[in-house]
Amino acid sequence: MTMTAFRISNDTIDPAALARALVHARTGACATFEGWVRDHNDGRAVQRLDYQAYAPLAQSEGERIIDEAREKFAIIEAFCVHRAGALAIGDLAVWVGVSAAHRGAAFDACRYIIDEVKKRVPIWKNEHYADGESGWLHPDNTPVASERK
Structure with a gap:
């Protein structure tokens, strides 16, 4: 299977x-690592x-993070x-996988990749709350905006 090391997908992830x-x-x-959509936040x-x-920037920054992991850790x-x-x-929102000799x-590379993706890749999350409000969060979970429906 040939694939890019990082990608944004509109389709269900097949771990x-x-x-x-x-x-x-x-x-x-x-x-x-699998990150799932949970029923609560804060x-x-x-x-x-x-x-x-923002797919073009997300793709390039995600690839950069994978390249950094390859340089920092002895991974395959x-x-x-x-x-x-x-x-x-319950949906799978993000998946990271790493293979190595040891x-x-x-473990170290997998954690590095997910932590850096959350910090650096331009992906925003709009949470829809039970009280009718919704709120945009930056990847690091800082609020961007909130609105009431």
């Missing part, structure tokens, strides 16, 4: 297919959310997929 792309003869460890009930991304392969569009509670590098 099993992505994990298969991490397998190599040199692989001794695999670490994955004490508020969340009903659903929408992700929007790494991928990250982040959803865009409308998501329901578990330490796989």
Whole structure:
């Protein structure tokens, strides 16, 4: 399977297919992270959310993060997929997978990738709350704007 190391997707993420792309003869460890849509944030009930991304910049910054992980850690392969569009509670919003010869590098690189994606990639989340309000959050979860419906 040939794919870019980072991508924004409007389609459902298939973690099993992505994990298969991490397998190599040199692989001794695999670490994955799945981020799901939860029903609450900061004490508020969340009903659903929408992700929007500036795709060209998100793609280039995401690729840069994967490249940095390759330089910093002894990894064999790494991928990250982040959803865009409308998501329901329980949907898979982001997936990161890393393979390495040893578990330490796989764990460390996986955490590095998700942490940096949340900090640096231009993806905004609009949470729709049970009380009828909605609020835009930057990837680092800082509020951008709030509106009442």
